[in-house]
Amino acid sequence: MRPTRGYATAAGDLMKTGLYDFHVKNGAKMVPFAGFSMPLEYAGVGQVSSHKHVRESAGLFDVGHMVQSNFRGPTATAFLEWITPSSLSSLSPYSSTLSVILNETGGIIDDTVITKHSEDAFYVVTNAGRRERDLAWIKEKLAQWNAGDVAKREGPVEHEVLDGWGLLALQGPDAAGYLQTLTSFDLRTLTFGKSAFVPINGGFNLHVARGGYTGEDGFEISIPPSQTVDVAQLLSQPSSVQLTGLGARDSLRLEAGMCLYGNDLDETTTPIEAGLGWVIGKERKSTGGFIGAEGVLQHIKESPPRRRIGLVIEGAPARHGAQILDSPTLSDAIGTVTSGIPSPTLGKNIAMGYVKNGLHKKGTELAVSVRGKARKAVVTPMPFVATKYYRG
Template structure:
């Protein structure tokens, strides 16, 4: 519809043709042409993931291996997560921080033998690669980007049986673990992880086998393709942060409620960018916090909606929309700490009207991760 944006070449994932065939409504997202929804539509696709299984094309996300002398030690220069303590085959959520304690990107790290396998946001790939290149200089560790890998996420209560039908050894994988798995002869790297609050898997595979693997998964009972629209409402219900909305280079892990990702040793030793500021916020508490918000009425409050208390600006919505599981609007945002307690009454300025809302517990919908 827009002639100007048509001039910018959008990248296509290896599943582009399949996405089209499945009725994908393709839109620009972080420089990629991605399905916002398929034929079923966002609401039905959201429910599909909560009730059965959803297959997402997440090939736009960046896959990187860190290889060399001591990748865990080298990565700890750049992230506050405990990577040295990450056991073989385990996955950890952490973030690249900057000298101000802000977040440059959030990522998953898996220890897979001698390497660390990283998955980063599509929108931050160039920044991440630059940051890794600069940060790893002289460490003996090197970042290797994987353009040869495609990625899908299989999420929902029917995900485990669907994948187990093709690769039985995945059934017993603990949540936040990863391993190499041959799925019907396709060499995959599978982690039990996701971005929906449901049990599920994220699967990296060679680009030239991606469509074959996606078709195998879609042929399993209960599996349907689901687009980025539902991925966003699912992660919001699960209280999970979206980089660029809920996290950015000015928000710290402590403000974002991600202090749980920083273990005791890292808090004591520091040694990551912004350690002093993050340490002070851990000790004294941050001036603002990310909170869940439930508007009182039916009107959704979108990102950038101003948050008021007693007529005074106290924060801003960073993600907001409609929660299909609750049949109600939900949001996340940052508020001054003295307004962050659960149940605190706030006003959301939606189209010039103050609409009442309350601080709510996160997640909005309970996580259902595999506990073994």
């Protein structure tokens, strides 16, 4: 996805999620984002207030611009283990993992969440801003795969894009309590990273995954097109659940230390540089067998040239593109800020960026150039705000 700041773009050909009219009716300020018209915030509620409400109660986000897909077939596991470095064969049914789709050099085409339903069925969510690139790459690689000996011998893989489907994220400490009032399904059995088809009051049976992009406990709910508005109305009924837009989503995810594609990840960045080595299966760090393995394994063996870090900055917030310096008194640029905000939760200026390998250790004192002035900065572990995932 692209940054949630700097929204200026041609608005005439923007796509709309199934909740566009719902947002307008509820006073949303709509802005261009990743090719869609999306809510930035809602009337009478600012970004900071929305952010804090999610941390303290619950927020409902429309993430229906994301690309939802199904992969099915006897060799679906092997195919997805070819285009990503994750170990999906060892993943239990109805479990999810963050992963990355890699190019031939090991750069990140996109980050993705992969949910395994069975050995021959997966549900995958990718970013809206990478839709054309992702789908073209998948189509190309799928054609190669299905023409190969493994697929010919064991069976091909089919890819279905769930166009028009809704996707809602209910996030915050009150999310589970409210959702439980709407279902007979015991949500205590649905721990972080797990999913299930859950019956919801009103005749809905929806794919519910426990997780999200805020660092809070919560759920991402996939919804057929004909039911999206009804489900959104149902989930947003109580005063404890506040409709929440892109502004709060960006600040929440940065506090949680999560990457935004186009800011913190791109095709020149490997998962090792990005601090995402944990998405690579343990055995695959030695055996490879995935697209881009040579570049990734080289970075594992020899260490990458740069590392993603968190920073706490004194005096003024640093934004995307600000130079990271080796000290407040020296002018050598040793990295770049990729995301930065004043943290509503911490009351400090936080940022994420990349620096030369060796300068990424906790407590390292650096500086960031903000409006022509070097501001003191300290390398700080992420997440900046402790995550509150429900693990049972």
